Amino acid sequence: MFNSFLYLLRSKGLNVSLNEWLSLNEALDKGLAYSGFTSFYYLCRSVLIKSETDFDKFDGAFLEFFKDIDFLNDIPKELMDWLNKPKETPGNYDEETARKNMALDYKRIEEMLRERLEEQDSEHNGGKYWVGTGGMSVFGNNGNSPKGIRVGGESVHKRAFRVAGERHFKEFDESNIIDIRQFQMAFRKLRQFSSKTDEPKSELDLDKSIDETCNNAGKLKLVYDRPRRNTVKVLMLIDSGGSMDYYRDLCGRLFMAVRKSNHFKDLKIYYFHNAIYERLYTDAECMPGRWIETETLLRTLGSDYKVIIVGDAAMAPYELVGSSNYFFSYSQMGEGNGLEWFRKIKGRFSHIVWLNPGNMNYIPGNYWRETLGILQEEFDMYPLSVGGLETALKKLISAK
Incomplete structure (x- = not known):
């Protein structure tokens, strides 16, 4: 049965064993694909593919082999x-x-x-x-x-x-690891060094040591100073869920890059869905109970934090400018719309930028783009790309 599919998978670099291929045939004989093409796709992937890094290769091979079979039985x-x-x-x-x-x-x-x-x-x-x-x-x-x-x-x-025909797992391909490194290189620009720390003087100051040795008639005299540390503190607020699911892999690479850039004095990451309200979440699932009160964050963090908001700014207008939030009813949000809370964040932290992974072209009259126009007027917004990130970080460092 369609053994040429097996050969195609192997030609694409997928290590499909004969035992796995026979297991797939056995599963099909038992009707585990439930006579559905979508179920057949998931059955093939679960039996034949061992790692999510190979999902994109599998999707490409699957589409190539079954390209003449239309989604949902021949859309006219x-x-x-x-x-x-x-x-x-x-x-x-x-x-x-x-x-x-x-x-x-x-x-x-x-x-x-x-x-x-x-x-x-x-x-x-x-x-x-x-x-x-x-x-x-x-x-x-x-x-x-x-x-x-x-x-x-x-x-x-x-x-x-x-x-139909969309490949969702391209971003998991290991060849995309270079994107994380590019983001990491960009984050290196977010540095402000200072020796005014409470640490002991443990770092050799070569220039002063040479001067003191010369002044000491050539007798070696070492001078130590406090080490220079990056004093930048970062607060990252990430939109999660809904339309942002489309960009989850790109945002995931940004998240990994900022986590690996361990040179910040402090790094805090919180999540929100569409707009910020009374609570910010501690993980991307935005589940009840896993949160911090936004007022608590505003009260406890100093105004010297550099704030990076990540989101596509796309939502129903009532979520941003409505009289109150009721989109996440289980969260029991209080008074104050999303725009008011965004302005509170902006008022507390003077160094703030917005990274947008989506289309930043505002289209008047488009229901789902109304909020984009509003937030572009409130924040310095940049595309979530390597170039956009570099420009945004430069703005954070230079902003007064």
């Missing part, structure tokens, strides 16, 4: 033609529909898509039921639903959880 060419020419439908965001869509799990959405493909016989844009563009439907592209399957078109808001 007519429908794909409609979807690849999206029409602008500004201002059609519906909050109630968004909440209903968020409650759907991916299996139900796939079932709904199959049903629509059987029913639909015409182009549709701007709605919330059919496969189309620019609407609140959970399938199509260029829409405003916070969750769904993208079919055709290009990603705009980065909220689809499933896309």
Whole structure:
């Protein structure tokens, strides 16, 4: 059975053994793929691939071998033609529909898509039921639903959880390790040395030793001074979840780089979802109980901390400028909208920059970009790239 797939995997550098290949055949004979192409993909990957660093190679080989098998059993060419020419439908965001869509799990959405493909016989844009563009439907592209399957078109808001032919694991490839080193090199610029420390005088001062030896008629006299240390303290605040999931690997490399740059006097990292409110989280999952009160942070950290905010600044406007936060109901947030809390952070720390991994082009009238425009006016915002990071760090050091 399709042994040429095995040979292709091996030609791509994947070490698939004969025993693993026979195990896959046995699993298929037992019906463990459940007659579904997506289930078949995950079964192959779980049986044949040993490390996540090989996921991208596997995805590439899988797409190459099965390229003639369309996602979800042949989406009609007519429908794909409609979807690849999206029409602008500004201002059609519906909050109630968004909440209903968020409650759907991916299996139900796939079932709904199959049903629509059987029913639909015409182009549709701007709605919330059919496969189309620019609407609140959970399938199509260029829409405003916070969750769904993208079919055709290009990603705009980065909220689809499933896309035909998209390779999600490219960033795990070990060949990308150079990006971490580049980020590390950039963080070396974030240094301000001082010898005004409480440490003992243990470091040889060569110039002073030469001077004192000369003044001492050539008799050696060593002079020691306190070591010069980097006095920079860093506070990093990272947006986690939602549209930021699309950039999780890039942000992961940034996180690793700043962790490995152990020359800071102090480093603190906290997380938030979309906007900062009364609590900041101690891990990226943003789970209840794993937090610190934002007021406590503002009260205990000195104003000399250099603050780096990482996020795409994309959210529903009510999360940033609404009367109160209710997006994370389980967090029991108090009064004050996200913008007010961002301004409190800005007011406390004068050295602050924002790194954005997403598209920084503000588009007036685009519901999901309104908050980007607001936050660009509040903060010095730079792209999350090596060049953008270097420019941002230079700003942090020079800012008064």
